[in-house]
Amino acid sequence: xxxxxxxxxxxxxxxxxxxxxxxxxxxxxxxxxxxxxxxxxxxxxxxxxxxxxxxxxxxxxxxxxxxxxxxxxxxxxxxxxxxxxxxxxxxxxxxxxxxxxxxxxxxxxxxxxxxxxxxxxxxxxxxxxxxxxxxxxxxx
Amino acid sequence: xxxxxxxxxxxxxxxxxxxxxxxxxxxxxxxxxxxxxxxxxxxxxxxxxxxxxxxxxxxxxxxxxxxxxxxxxxxxxxxxxxxxxxxxxxxxxxxxxxxxxxxxxxxxxxxxxxxxxxxxxxxxxx
Numbered sequence: 001x002x003x004x005x006x007x008x009x010x011x012x013x014x015x016x017x018x019x020x021x022x023x024x025x026x027x028x029x030x031x032x033x034x035x036x037x038x039x040x041x042x043x044x045x046x047x048x049x050x051x052x053x054x055x056x057x058x059x060x061x062x063x064x065x066x067x068x069x070x071x072x073x074x075x076x077x078x079x080x081x082x083x084x085x086x087x088x089x090x091x092x093x094x095x096x097x098x099x100x101x102x103x104x105x106x107x108x109x110x111x112x113x114x115x116x117x118x119x120x121x122x123x124x125x126x127x128x129x130x131x132x133x134x135x136x137x138x139x140x
Numbered sequence: 141x142x143x144x145x146x147x148x149x150x151x152x153x154x155x156x157x158x159x160x161x162x163x164x165x166x167x168x169x170x171x172x173x174x175x176x177x178x179x180x181x182x183x184x185x186x187x188x189x190x191x192x193x194x195x196x197x198x199x200x201x202x203x204x205x206x207x208x209x210x211x212x213x214x215x216x217x218x219x220x221x222x223x224x225x226x227x228x229x230x231x232x233x234x235x236x237x238x239x240x241x242x243x244x245x246x247x248x249x250x251x252x253x254x255x256x257x258x259x260x261x262x263x264x265x266x
Contacts, residue, residue, distance in 0.1 A: 004231045027225055034218040041211065041250050045257035047194050051265045054191060062187050070186060077177065081170050088163035124182045132187045 018107045026083050029076035036073050064133035067125065074121035079114040086110055158220055165217045172210050195262040204258050211254040219247045 012024065046053040060066060086106055090097040097106065131139035180186070184193070197203050223243055230236055 005229055008228050030218075030221050031225065034222055037214055037218055038246075038250060041215065041254040044194075045253040047191060047262045048257040048260040049253065051191060051263045055265070058189055061189065067186065070181070074177070074181065077173065081173065084166045085170055088166040091163050120182060124185075128185050128187055 018104055022083055022107050022110065025079055026087075029080040032073065032076045033080055036076075062132065064129060067129040067133045071122060071125045071129070074125065075114070075118045078117045078121070079110075082114040082117065083110050158223075162217065162220055162224075165213050169213055169217060172206075173214065176206075176210055191262050191264060195264070198258075198261050204261075207258050208255065211251065211258065215247065215250055215254070219243050 015021075043054070043057050046057065096102070127137075130136040133139075180189075198207075223239065226239055226243075227236060230239055
């Protein structure tokens with residue numbers, strides 16, 4: 001049991017290039033998204049199950065730290081989607097793209113695309129954070 | 141060589157179906173989650189959420205159907221993904237069995253409360 005755990009963790013830690021970063025980011029972002037999604041479903045379901053709780057939860061959602069966490073979450077979701085598309089596309093349609101050189105090239109596009117697609121979230125959610133979270137730009 | 145790889149017989153077991161499910165649901169989830177996030181997080185904004193907003197949104201049955209799809213596909217994809225990650229750490233057959241049952245219980249629980257809320261709609265307090 002512990003031998004297996006040790007070898008799995010060692011596999012995580014020993015850096016083996018760009019693909020390793022992509023793999024780790026995919027797992028971390030997937031896990032973060034899963035935790036977010038579970039909380040998101042549970043909190044939203046209070047609109048029917050316990051509506052008075054929802055009004056309390058809304059106040060928590062408007063906390064600047066929660067709004068900042070949401071911006072980070074947006075990167076995880078965007079990255080998981082972009083890299084996940086690469087994985088699914090390669091596995092279902094083009095096995096050849098799994099070759100080392102193609103993967104290394106594709107990963108640059110994945111990182112850059114995920115970053116660019118994240119920027120609108122940084123801009124708009126960041127503006128909302130400063131305005132309604134921190135009261136700048138005439139917000140309350 | 142490549143012919144050999146192509147002719148490899150892959151049995152249609154649970155793991156094969158799960159593998160395919162992750163990829164196919166990913167293709168569906170990308171537009172679903174994308175549009176949901178742009179509408180809710182960027183256009184509406186999380187700070188503008190309220191019971192009234194959700195109520196007006198769910199007046200249109202199409203949104204409820206959309207949300208049911210999102211709930212079912214996203215959470216099932218998440219549970220199957222978590223199972224894959226956990227199985228990297230859990231190797232004994234017995235412990236994997238326990239993991240499966242725990243994940244199934246979480247899946248049932250979350251899908252049920254989510255579906256109840258989407259179908260039941262917003263209950264205004266007071």
